[in-house]
Amino acid sequence: MPQQFSYLLAIESSCDDTSCAILKNDQVLSNVTASQKVHEQYGGVVPELASRAHQSNIIPVVDQAIKKAGISKSQLSAIAYTQGPGLMGSLLVGSSFAKSLSLALDIPLIAVHHMQAHILAHFIDSGQEKPQFPFLALTISGGHTQIVKVNDYHDMQVIGSTMDDAVGEAFDKSGKLMGLDYPAGPMIDKLARKGNAKAFKFPIPTAPDLDYSFSGFKTSVLYFLQKQTQKDPDFIKNNLEDLCASIQYTIIEILFQKLDKAVKQTGIKQVAIGGGVSANSGIRERLLAKREKGWKVFMPPFEYTTDNAAMIGISGYFKYLQKDFTDLSSTSSPRMSM
Structure with a gap:
């Protein structure tokens, strides 16, 4: 400096x-x-x-x-x-x-x-430990979902990205289907803490190598909710917390299956997250749990x-x-x- x-x-x-x-x-x-x-x-x-x-x-x-x-x-x-x-x-x-x-x-x-x-x-001076180069970054927001190999401050290589929709959009569109206000991601996170993440099962989309896809997941949520509300018009209202928990669990599973693969492929165990969706409590908890696997993990302060x-x-x-x-x-x- x-x-x-x-x-x-x-x-x-x-x-x-x-x-x-x-x-x-x-x-x-x-x-x-x-x-x-x-x-x-x-x-x-x-x-x-x-x-x-x-x-x-x-x-x-x-x-x-x-x-x-x-x-x-x-x-x-x-x-x-x-x-x-x-x-x-x-x-x-x-x-x-x-x-x-x-x-x-x-x-x-x-x-x-x-x-x-x-x-x-x-790398903002916030009193937190900073990652060392090279490290992997999972950038997750309303418009982006990427796995990035960070070699230096401005030398970054995208090694995986979404083929269609971003993770933030998957949260918001799922929330809209359940009648939640925009942006729905924070509310899904809040309600998910009170629900059963295994109550309902949604498919994990397939995408090549380290890339992501969320369009099929959104469609599966739409069809599931349509089918259930035809049987019971109050299905969403009566199962909202479990639905939020199950949807959030599946989205996190989609993210981390590819992130796990990226760590294995690169051998890099320093992993950081960033973007608006990185404020999600479930994602943060899953990342923190990876320390047991030898990962060194980094999460930005909520204000950033x-x-x-x-x-x-x-x-x-x-x-x-x-x-x-x-x-x-x-x-x-x-x-x-x-």
Whole structure:
């Protein structure tokens, strides 16, 4: 770490959260996020509404983050922002603001990969032990499900990914079928703690090598619920906790069957998780249990699991040390390879 402090402002706007963080080297001074409630009534994120909300939120969020950090804009050393992947309209709001601020302050601009940032959240100075390279990372969110071999801060290789739907979508769509509000993942997790995970059996989808598939699982949940509610209209209401427990158990089984395989194939027993779904208590418990198998496991603090600018900031910080800057001609990328 350099002797001289660098202050970095980071912006995250890949989906429906507008977030700004201020970092002093690898320490988070502020991390302010404005969530968008407008999408709840639609059962999912509406891209046009998301970008409009970002436009309303970004100036107050940035202003609050700077004030909370107790610094002035003149002290900033660089601006980091999410380049992709994500919703194009949302990405453009964050990138346009970041470019404008970089130009106005005449300081470097740093483009960050959103999913790399989820992994690098483990390197924020939060008092927790950090993974050592190389390690495996399971990145799980509403839009992504990946197993990544992490060789260095920005040298990452995706060795397994979803062929269709992401794990977060599997949680949310299953919840919607049971009448739960969006996002349903946290509620399924809460109800699952009171249910019997073996009450109902759902199939484990087949996918090649280390890849995932969740579309067949969602279909099996749909057909099962349709069949049971035809027999008993109150089936879901009377079995909600057991249904949530069984669905969550199956999703975790899908995740860990492939993660187990990745550990065996690579011989790497340092495993980290990241992304919004990594806040799930069942997934965390299953990962912690792997310590008995000789795994060394890492879980980010809850405040760095969902989309947030602190993770963009730490990724930007390591790029700043390498002088890996971008220019105003850089474009946002809704689909961006690791």
